[in-house]
Amino acid sequence: MIAAEPASFRDPSGRVYEHDGRIFRTVADRAAADYGFVRRSGALDRLVERGWIVGATEVDRDLLGPVGAAARHVVEHPRLPFVSYPYEWPFTALKAAALLHLDCQLALLDSDIMLSDASAYNVQFVGARPVFIDLLSLRQYRDGEYWTGYRQFCEQFLNPLLLRARRGIAHHAWYRGSPEGIPTDALARLLPWRDRLSWRALTHVFLHARLQRGADAAVVEEARRVQARPLPRAGLRALLLGLRRWIAGLDPADRGRTVWADYTATHTYAPAEEAAKRRFVAEFAAAVRPGLLWDLGCNTGAYAEVALAAGAGYAVGFDADVMALDRAFARAAAGGLRLLPLYQDAADPSPDQGWRLRERRGLARRAAPDALIALALEHHLAIGRNVPLPEVVAWLAGLAPCGVIEFVPKDDPTVRRMLALREDVFDDYGEPAFRAALARHARVIRAEAVSATGRTLFWYDRS
Amino acid sequence: MLTAPAHAYLDPGTGSILLQGLVGAVAGALVAIRLYWGRVVAVLRPRARKDIAGPGPQG
Numbered sequence: 134m135i136a137a138e139p140a141s142f143r144d145p146s147g148r149v150y151e152h153d154g155r156i157f158r159t160v161a162d163r164a165a166a167d168y169g170f171v172r173r174s175g176a177l178d179r180l181v182e183r184g185w186i187v188g189a190t191e192v193d194r195d196l197l198g199p200v201g202a203a204a205r206h207v208v209e210h211p212r213l214p215f216v217s218y219p220y221e222w223p224f225t226a227l228k229a230a231a232l233l234h235l236d237c238q239l240a241l242l243d244s245d246i247m248l249s250d251a252s253a254y255n256v257q258f259v260g261a262r263p264v265f266i267d268l269l270s271l272r273q274y275r276d277g278e279y280w281t282g283y284r285q286f287c288e289q290f291l292n293p294l295l296l297r298a299r300r301g302i303a304h305h306a307w308y309r310g311s312p313e314g315i316p317t318d319a320l321a322r323l324l325p326w327r328d329r330l331s332w333r334a335l336t337h338v339f340l341h342a343r344l345q346r347g348a349d350a351a352v353v354e355e356a357r358r359v360q361a362r363p364l365p366r367a368g369l370r371a372l373l374l375g376l377r378r379w380i381a382g383l384d385p386a387d388r389g390r391t392v393w394a395d396y397t398a399t400h401t402y403a404p405a406e407e408a409a410k411r412r413f414v415a416e417f418a419a420a421v422r423p424g425l426l427w428d429l430g431c432n433t434g435a436y437a438e439v440a441l442a443a444g445a446g447y448a449v450g451f452d453a454d455v456m457a458l459d460r461a462f463a464r465a466a467a468g469g470l471r472l473l474p475l476y477q478d479a480a481d482p483s484p485d486q487g488w489r490l491r492e493r494r495g496l497a498r499r500a501a502p503d504a505l506i507a508l509a510l511e512h513h514l515a516i517g518r519n520v521p522l523p524e525v526v527a528w529l530a531g532l533a534p535c536g537v538i539e540f541v542p543k544d545d546p547t548v549r550r551m552l553a554l555r556e557d558v559f560d561d562y563g564e565p566a567f568r569a570a571l572a573r574h575a576r577v578i579r580a581e582a583v584s585a586t587g588r589t590l591f592w593y594d595r596s
Numbered sequence: 597m598l599t600a601p602a603h604a605y606l607d608p609g610t611g612s613i614l615l616q617g618l619v620g621a622v623a624g625a626l627v628a629i630r631l632y633w634g635r636v637v638a639v640l641r642p643r644a645r646k647d648i649a650g651p652g653p654q655g
Contacts, residue, residue, distance in 0.1 A: 144605050250606045279620075284612035336619050345611030356610035359617035371623030372616065 135200050139491035144249070146269040147204065150197060156212050157197055158189070158268060159204035167272035168206060176244035177271065185237055186265045187211065187257075208268065214425060214447040214471070215500050218493055219253040219289060220308035221475040221483060223458035224297050224385050225466075226263070227304065230256040231290035233263040235377040242370065247274040251282030253289035253314070254493075258473050260447075261466035277363025280372065284345075287337060288314030291376065294383050295338065299324055301387035303455040305476045312487055318342040333379045385459065409583045410539075411439050413590045414506055417537050418443035423504035427451065427533060429479060430510035434461035437472050440506060449502075451477035479510060480518045505529065505536035508590075512541040515562060516551050522562055526570035535575075535594040540567045542587040564589060 138149040146164035150157045160168045171177050180186040189208045194201035201207045219227055233256060238248050248270045255267035280286075292315040293304030300323055307315055321342035328334040418426070418440035424447065428437040431450025441448055450472060452458050461474035477483065482496040507529050514520045529538055541548055542564055543557075564587065571577060575595035582589045 146605075279608060279613055279616050281606050281608040283616060284609040285606065287612075336615065340618070341611060341615045343611075344614045345609060347611075352610050352614075356613040360613050362617065364616055364620045365624045367627045368616075368620030368624035371627055372619055375619075375623065 135197055137200075139489070140254070140487070140493065142488070144267075144269060146249075150200060152197065154212070156210045157192070158208050158210060159197065159200060160206040160208065160269065162205050164269055164272075165205040168269070170273045171246055171268075171271045174244045174246060176241055176246055177268075180237060180240060180265075184262065184264065185233060185240075186268070187213075189268045210266070210268075213257050213264075213266075214259060215449050215473060216494065217258060217449075217473060217475050218312075218483070219256075219293070219314075220305050220312065221477060222258070223455065223462045223474055223476065224294065224303070225459050225462045226258060226261070226474075227253070227290065228294055228380060228383060229261070229466075230258075230263045231286075231294060231380050232377065233265060234286065234290065235373055235380070237265050239370070239373050239377070241271065242274060242366070242373075245274045246271050247278065247280075248272075248282055251286035251289065260469070260471045260473060261462055277365070279360055279364050280369060283372075284317070284341075285314070286376070287317050287341065290314075291337060291380065292317060292320045294380060295320060295324070295334075297385045297387070297455075298383040299328065299334075299386060301385065303476075305455070309483065309486075312493060318345060333375065337376070337379075385456075387456070403584075406584045406588075409581070410508065410590065411436070413579075413581055413583065413592070414439050414508075414537060415443040417504075417506070417592055418445045421504050421535055422446070423502065423533075423535075425449070425500055425502050425504075427502040427505040429477075429505060429507040429529070429532075430513070431461055431474055432457045432509075434464045434470075434472055434474055436506060436508055437461075437474075438464065438468065438470060441470055441472060445504070447471045448473070450474040451479070453478045479514055480520065502533040503535075505533040506538075507536065508539045509541060509547075509588075511538060511567070512545075512548050512551070516548055516559060519558075522559075522566055523570040523573075526567060527574060530571060530574040530593055530595060534596045535578075535592075538571070538591050538593065539583075540564055540589045540591060542589075545584070545586045545588060567591075 135150050135152050138151060141149040145161060147159045147161050150159065177186065177189070181188050188211050192207055192209045194204060194207045197207055219230070222230065230253060234251060241248065249272050250270055255265060255270060256263050257266050293308055296302045296304050296315060304315065317338060321338050324334060324338060329339055414436050422444040426437070426440055426445040426448045428448055428450040431437055431452050434450050437448040437450050448471065450461055452474065453476065455476065458474045458476055464470065465472040465474065477496065485491065485493070485495040485498060487493045511525055514525045515522045529536070543562060571591060571593055575593035577591055578594050579592040580589055
């Protein structure tokens with residue numbers, strides 16, 4: 134029996150299955166009428182054509198055996214290069230996903246189609262391009278109906294964006310700890326008082342939070358009375374358009390310097406050293422031609438871009454600096470790169486979580502990379518987080534069968550700065566120890582010093 | 597009930613419905629006003645054009 138994707142249980146309209154490396158979705162009897170309506174409308178094909186909604190081709194039900202026989206239809210989706218979650222997306226990616234959701238809903242409404250929810254997990258990314266993946270969220274619009282997904286849209290898109298745009302607080306940690314999103318009531322307590330003067334914040338945040346507070350029988354009865362009065366289509370459209378305009382104008386409030394966003398401008402490399410590093414990464418990517426490359430500590434994505442140009446198929450970048458990630462996402466969007474930058478703390482990667490810890494996959498249970506680059510990362514773990522050097526090397530070399538890891542010695546200005554105010558407890562930290570640790574897991578194909586201070590790139594291979 | 601419970605697997609939340617009732621009404625009214633205003637402008641436009649065209653025979 135083919136097992137269903139554990140995250141697809143919420144909507145009884147159908148489930149997702151992975152079989153033979155292909156992605157299928159069943160359509161249950163209860164969803165057949167809506168599915169038929171959506172198919173006939175032509176809207177689905179138009180938005181698939183536009184790249185807004187993931188492709189969905191009807192296939193023979195027998196492909197899924199008994200699971201297919203029990204379903205009304207089976208469709209196949211193209212496989213995405215890498216699954217990611219909103220608590221990993223840069224601000225700019227979450228914003229792009231929010232706009233995609235609203236644009237899809239506005240376009241679909243013209244064809245009398247409504248989205249049954251507004252889950253941010255229904256959006257995935259291919260490079261910097263968001264794509265809506267939940268075919269069975271599309272159902273026939275009923276005249277006068279309310280937007281069922283409105284609260285969810287606020288919690289999973291609007292509120293985390295406002296947190297950064299109005300308060301300069303990145304959403305990642307909170308969202309990861311609260312995968313259903315950021316409650317409107319909590320955001321209302323955080324926004325500055327003057328935001329009450331903005332009609333949008335007043336209604337979507339303050340009033341919305343206020344109205345959610347009471348849930349006794351009288352309030353429920355009042356909501357039922359309101360729901361019995363039709364919400365005019367023009368009102369629904371205006372609501373969606375208003376949110377779209379608001380979100381399109383949101384930018385992070387913290388536009389100042391961060392440690393790493395200015396890295397490319399101020400870091401300790403001379404141009405010649407940077408050129409050497411680029412050349413090394415390009416030669417590695419050209420020789421290995423990895424289908425999926427992980428760039429750990431991707432910063433603004435410059436080296437991932439080099440690797441992609443040299444022959445890597447798709448790159449996922451990880452960093453913990455939110456401004457550097459915003460820049461990396463902008464780089465991917467501007468260049469149409471197959472690069473997806475994601476928030477990730479190397480010392481505390483995304484865990485398995487959600488229902489039975491299987492709903493949202495931890496980093497370790499997602500598409501494994503064919504190769505990795507980890508430039509100027511190792512010392513942040515070994516010195517910055519006190520992870521023993523051999524463990525850092527074992528972890529990195531265990532992630533991908535081959536890769537490039539940069540070693541940063543104690544004499545390097547960055548490490549000196551890291552140790553300036555603390556005791557140096559790293560007696561065994563040094564290039565010989567790094568080299569020995571790496572040799573326990575892989576062959577070193579090439580090693581090259583790229584700076585006068587002794588920064589060295591190691592190309593390893595354990596295949 | 598407008599929303600058939602069979603389709604609404606997600607709870608929209610009472611507060612969110614109340615707010616949509618309010619915001620939807622205001623937004624709908626604004627759209628209506630805009631439409632109405634468009635008609636008012638359309639009626640006034642011939643005279644407005646004349647004004648822009650310069651002084652009339654008496655001016």
